[in-house]
Amino acid sequence: MDLSYEAESPLAPPVELLEQLAHYDWPFQDGGQSQSSLPATSFRKLSDQRGRPIFLQHRCCYGNRAAGELVIQDLRQQMLYRYRLETFSESRLSEWTFQPYTNHSVDGPTKGASPKPWDIKVHIPPMFQEETKKFQVPHSSLVKDCHKCQGRGRYKCSGCHGAGTMRCASCSGAKRKAKQSRRCQVCSGSGRKRCSTCSGRGNKTCAICKGEKKLLHFIQLVITWKNSLFEFVTEHHMNFPEELLGKVRGENIFKDENVMVYPIIDFPKQEISLASQRGIAEHSNALAGRSRVLQQRQTIELIPLTEVHYWYHGKTYVYYIYGLENKVYALDYPERYCCGCTII
Numbered sequence: 001m002d003l004s005y006e007a008e009s010p011l012a013p014p015v016e017l018l019e020q021l022a023h024y025d026w027p028f029q030d031g032g033q034s035q036s037s038l039p040a041t042s043f044r045k046l047s048d049q050r051g052r053p054i055f056l057q058h059r060c061c062y063g064n065r066a067a068g069e070l071v072i073q074d075l076r077q078q079m080l081y082r083y084r085l086e087t088f089s090e091s092r093l094s095e096w097t098f099q100p101y102t103n104h105s106v107d108g109p110t111k112g113a114s115p116k117p118w119d120i121k122v123h124i125p126p127m128f129q130e131e132t133k134k135f136q137v138p139h140s141s142l143v144k145d146c147h148k149c150q151g152r153g154r155y156k157c158s159g160c161h162g163a164g165t166m167r168c169a170s171c172s173g174a175k176r177k178a179k180q181s182r183r184c185q186v187c188s189g190s191g192r193k194r195c196s197t198c199s200g201r202g203n204k205t206c207a208i209c210k211g212e213k214k215l216l217h218f219i220q221l222v223i224t225w226k227n228s229l230f231e232f233v234t235e236h237h238m239n240f241p242e243e244l245l246g247k248v249r250g251e252n253i254f255k256d257e258n259v260m261v262y263p264i265i266d267f268p269k270q271e272i273s274l275a276s277q278r279g280i281a282e283h284s285n286a287l288a289g290r291s292r293v294l295q296q297r298q299t300i301e302l303i304p305l306t307e308v309h310y311w312y313h314g315k316t317y318v319y320y321i322y323g324l325e326n327k328v329y330a331l332d333y334p335e336r337y338c339c340g341c342t343i344i
Ligand SMILES: [Zn+2]
Pocket: 157, 158, 159, 160, 161, 162, 163, 164, 165, 195, 196, 197, 198, 199, 200, 201, 202, 203
């Protein structure tokens, strides 16, 4: 490729510049072929019209430095397929719990039998929105004396054993310090000081019943709505970290949403069909017996990934442009400066 950028006086291509380059409308005309190179003409057109002003805009970043030249040598574009399966499920767990009893009516077993966890009707949140809610199971309540304070509402302070005062830590209760005739200033010579745990009262309000003396025990139903995600991206054979591909948007080419989806079997890329079968099997194994599946959604997206090779000051460098957002990833940027400061 013969395209060259002749900036006025760049010392090195600054990050902003490469990011600006990345925001061009890359001519992805191949409609999703697995690998292709961009035609040199279309790229030149874009950079002649739009590349140069961007260089000028960023003059401050490489102002009056020695003249240099950046040459784009090669662009390799791939369209990757991303398969995603989301399974929205609900799980229910019941457990005994208690709260301070404050004289309200008690919905106990005398009012009927408690319904089973899955028989309780609740309002379901919007699909694929995770949430946890707690409910009191009907007719499961009973009132008991508080086990912490034995129904007294208060208990003896553990800091001072009910005395309200503690031995002075400064003089160890001797009222004066060792080898000093003056009385201890911390306790004013009393040898004791007010207990900080109970503020001198000698007892504390029971933290369990909050002083109410009785507790209301009941069965609590905890419902968790969870969204499980299975993701697979086709191989790219480039020196590019795969995990970055999970964080960008792709062009949606297939979407299937239902109470339960079926594995894709006839997609032209066999890896995608296999991923769909694997994902659905994994989710159904993981959730079986413990959760109820409410909704599933599977999608296939195309994610552009372009490898850019460029030559600068006698060296070749590589960077990548990926996702519909045209994000930039570079392994080996050359040293660079911006208005005298190093860009990290
Ligand atoms: Zn105390």
